[in-house]
Amino acid sequence: MFYRENGQFKTSYRTDQQIFPIAQDRWAILALIAFAFIGVPMLADEYMFRAILIPFLILALAALGVNILVGYCGQISLGSGAFMAVGAYMAYNTYIRIEGMPLIIALLSGGFFATLVGMFFGIPSLRVKGLYLAVATLAAQFFCDWAFLRIGWFTNNNASGSVSVSNLQVFGFAIQTPLQKYIFCLAFLVVFGLLAKNLVRSAIGREWMAIRDMDVAAAVIGIRPMYAKLSAFAVSSFIIGVAGGLWGFVHLSSWEPAAFSIDRSFQLLFMVIIGGMGSIMGSFFGAAFIVVLPIFLNQFLPALGAMFGVEISTAGISHTEFMVFGALIVWFLIVEPHGLAKLWSIGKQKLRLWPFPH
Numbered sequence: 001m002f003y004r005e006n007g008q009f010k011t012s013y014r015t016d017q018q019i020f021p022i023a024q025d026r027w028a029i030l031a032l033i034a035f036a037f038i039g040v041p042m043l044a045d046e047y048m049f050r051a052i053l054i055p056f057l058i059l060a061l062a063a064l065g066v067n068i069l070v071g072y073c074g075q076i077s078l079g080s081g082a083f084m085a086v087g088a089y090m091a092y093n094t095y096i097r098i099e100g101m102p103l104i105i106a107l108l109s110g111g112f113f114a115t116l117v118g119m120f121f122g123i124p125s126l127r128v129k130g131l132y133l134a135v136a137t138l139a140a141q142f143f144c145d146w147a148f149l150r151i152g153w154f155t156n157n158n159a160s161g162s163v164s165v166s167n168l169q170v171f172g173f174a175i176q177t178p179l180q181k182y183i184f185c186l187a188f189l190v191v192f193g194l195l196a197k198n199l200v201r202s203a204i205g206r207e208w209m210a211i212r213d214m215d216v217a218a219a220v221i222g223i224r225p226m227y228a229k230l231s232a233f234a235v236s237s238f239i240i241g242v243a244g245g246l247w248g249f250v251h252l253s254s255w256e257p258a259a260f261s262i263d264r265s266f267q268l269l270f271m272v273i274i275g276g277m278g279s280i281m282g283s284f285f286g287a288a289f290i291v292v293l294p295i296f297l298n299q300f301l302p303a304l305g306a307m308f309g310v311e312i313s314t315a316g317i318s319h320t321e322f323m324v325f326g327a328l329i330v331w332f333l334i335v336e337p338h339g340l341a342k343l344w345s346i347g348k349q350k351l352r353l354w355p356f357p358h
Contacts, residue, residue, distance in 0.1 A: 019197055036186055041179050049178035052291060057185040058246045060287035063271040064196050065239030071277035072200055073232035074212030075125050076133055079140035080240055081264035086144060087114040087241025088248035089154045092163050103170050107245040114241025115234045122233030126226050141262050148257040164254035181250045192239055197280050208232050274332055276341025285340040294321050
C-alpha cells in the first residue's frame with residue numbers, strides 16, 4: 001500500500017510532466033544520490049573505488065550515450081570505442097597544448113570533437129541501416145585505431161605511443177585520491193544522467209523513437225530523418241567522448257590506443273543489450289552487471305573448483321567470462337529483449353499492486 005499513486009493529484013502541467021510522477025520514486029532517487037555522495041565514501045575502501053565504483057560510473061556514462069543512439073534511435077553502432085578514444089585523445093591535446101586549460105573544459109572539448117567524428121560517420125545512416133550501418137560505424141573504429149597509433153601529433157610525439165596526465169585539479173581542488181576521483185565521476189554521471197532523461201522525454205527524444213519504430217512513417221508525419229539521426233549520433237558521441245576523457249584522465253591516467261579497441265565497443269553494446277535498450281535505467285544496470293560479473297567469477301569459480309578438488313586456471317576463468325556473457329546475451333535477446341530494466345519495471349508494477357495482485 002505504500003507504493004501507489006492514490007491521493008497524489010496533479011494540479012498543473014508542470015507536476016504532471018515530472019520525471020518521477022510518484023513521490024516515492026522521487027524520494028528514493030534523492031536518497032540514492034545522497035547515499036552515493038555521502039554513504040559510499042564512508043563505506044568503500046580503495047580497492048572498491050578503483051576496481052568497481054569508478055569503472056562503473058564511467059562505463060555507465062558511456063552506456064548512456066550508446067543507449068541514446070542504439071536504444072532510442074535504433075541506429076546500430078560498433079564504433080563506440082572509437083568515439084571514446086577521440087574524446088580521450090582530444091581532451092588530452094586540449095589539456096596540454098592550451099596553457100591553463102580547466103580540466104572540465106578539456107573533457108567537454110573531447111566530447112565536442114567526438115561529436116564531429118560521430119556525425120561524420122553517422123552520415124551513412126541516412127542511406128543504410130542494420131548490418132550495413134554497423135559496418136560503416138565499424139570503419140570508425142578501425143580508422144581511429146590506426147590514426148592514434150600512427151599519427152604522432154595525437155600522442156604529443158611520444159615514442160612509446162602512450163600518453164599520461166597527472167596533477168589533475170578542478171577549481172583548485174586536487175583530483176588525486178580514489179575518493180576524489182569517485183566524487184568527480186559521480187558528479188558527471190548525475191548531471192549527464194539528468195540531461196539524458198530530460199532529453200529523451202522532449203520533442204527530439206520522441207523523434208528518435210519514431211525513427212526507431214518506423215522511419216518511413218516518421219518521415220510521412222513530418223519528422224526529418226536526417227536531423228533526427230544525425231542529432232542522435234551527435235548527442236551519443238558527445239556523451240561517449242566525455243566518458244572516454246574520464247576513462248583516460250581519471251581511471252587510467254596513462255593509456256594507449258589499445259585501451260579503446262573494438263573490445264570496448266562490444267562491451268558497451270553488451271551493456272545496453274543486457275541492461276535494456278531504450279531505457280536510461282538500463283544503462284546503469286548493464287554497466288553494473290558488466291563490471292561486477294568478472295570480479296564475481298574471479299572469486300566464485302576458484303572457490304567452486306576447490307570444493308570439488310579442481311584447480312581452475314586464470315585462462316579458464318577468462319574463457320568462462322566470455323561464455324557467460326555470450327549465454328546471457330542470447331538469453332536476454334530470446335526471453336527478455338528489454339533487459340534488466342524490464343525486469344525492474346515488472347517488479348515495480350507488482351509492488352504497486354501488492355498486497356492485492358490482479
